[in-house]
Amino acid sequence: MVAKINEITSLLKDKGLNVTEIRRQLVALLWTPGSALTQKEIEEALEQELGSVDRVTLYRNLRLLMEKQVIHQIPMDAQTVKYKLAGAHKKVDHPHFHCSHCDKLLCMPQVKIEENMLPGGFVIQSSHLIIEGVCDLCNIPQKPEEPLKD
Amino acid sequence: MVAKINEITSLLKDKGLNVTEIRRQLVALLWTPGSALTQKEIEEALEQELGSVDRVTLYRNLRLLMEKQVIHQIPMDAQTVKYKLAGAHKKVDHPHFHCSHCDKLLCMPQVKIEENMLPGGFVIQSSHLIIEGVCDLCNIPQKPEEPLKD
DNA sequence: TTGATTTTTGCAACCATGTTGCAAAAATAG
DNA sequence: CTATTTTTGCAACATGGTTGCAAAAATCAA
Numbered sequence: 001m002v003a004k005i006n007e008i009t010s011l012l013k014d015k016g017l018n019v020t021e022i023r024r025q026l027v028a029l030l031w032t033p034g035s036a037l038t039q040k041e042i043e044e045a046l047e048q049e050l051g052s053v054d055r056v057t058l059y060r061n062l063r064l065l066m067e068k069q070v071i072h073q074i075p076m077d078a079q080t081v082k083y084k085l086a087g088a089h090k091k092v093d094h095p096h097f098h099c100s101h102c103d104k105l106l107c108m109p110q111v112k113i114e115e116n117m118l119p120g121g122f123v124i125q126s127s128h129l130i131i132e133g134v135c136d137l138c139n140i141p142q143k144p145e146e147p148l149k150d
Numbered sequence: 151m152v153a154k155i156n157e158i159t160s161l162l163k164d165k166g167l168n169v170t171e172i173r174r175q176l177v178a179l180l181w182t183p184g185s186a187l188t189q190k191e192i193e194e195a196l197e198q199e200l201g202s203v204d205r206v207t208l209y210r211n212l213r214l215l216m217e218k219q220v221i222h223q224i225p226m227d228a229q230t231v232k233y234k235l236a237g238a239h240k241k242v243d244h245p246h247f248h249c250s251h252c253d254k255l256l257c258m259p260q261v262k263i264e265e266n267m268l269p270g271g272f273v274i275q276s277s278h279l280i281i282e283g284v285c286d287l288c289n290i291p292q293k294p295e296e297p298l299k300d
Numbered sequence: 301t302t303g304a305t306t307t308t309t310g311c312a313a314c315c316a317t318g319t320t321g322c323a324a325a326a327a328t329a330g
Numbered sequence: 331c332t333a334t335t336t337t338t339g340c341a342a343c344a345t346g347g348t349t350g351c352a353a354a355a356a357t358c359a360a
Binding site: 074075108111117122123126130131132133134140 | 224226258268271283290
């Protein structure tokens, strides 16, 4: 985590944001590939790192980081939204794979949703896809991935 | 709408639910194929049909109808959930197409998400897909579908 | 480095919505 | 039609989104 401080600082500055402790921790939390957290999970994690964090401050920083496209919201189901570091992806909405074992949320840009999959006459503007299952690493019985959670 | 009262009553009874005015109106609202409404939209529509509806009553009935699988929630984006009449579909999650012109939400069971679309080792348990675009009817300039909204 | 300026934070406060308990009203069964 | 069960509407509380404002922190310039 410590090794990434410079990278995180650069990322924030590149996006025109001042560097504050909360922002650094927020980005650090989501820095790990596959990491995607709910607001509650973020709140609990920040609690540990920084002591209690004001919910308004968290709210404003999440909103700001979204505006600056540092992070994205991903609706997992009707009652759950996760936050994820925005990759260098062009499209806002690209497919994700959620591993029910290790809880990682991985980008799956190779999965394409195209008009020829639909009946005639339908035009696609964008699409949103989440695939739920078990990822390649967790799927090897000999070398199971540690769950991120717990 | 009137012609459907018997069908709606049967549907409710088949699911083991008593028939009340709110439940009938709720199902009637979502009866039209492609109809999918947010809670706010439902609230406003019921307002017109029944006068003001208590939000707790609406909340409890939506929850009940979901438990009985009469309706489903569909997360459209991070801040929007729509309710839709549950079809005779086996799988809870099946692809939908949302028309940005007429606002209809159509089931697209012909679109399949399969493991061979993923890198090796990934196993699919379920998937959730919403395609945003223009539907076949709205796509014919000569005969545009009336928007459901307005 | 220090002090001035700008930005961010933390708090009070408000609103919308989820959720429960309870008594009154409505639906169902006999 | 009446008795019983279910549902509704209301009060009340919890949670999370949202704003304004003063204190604290970060940035900038000398």
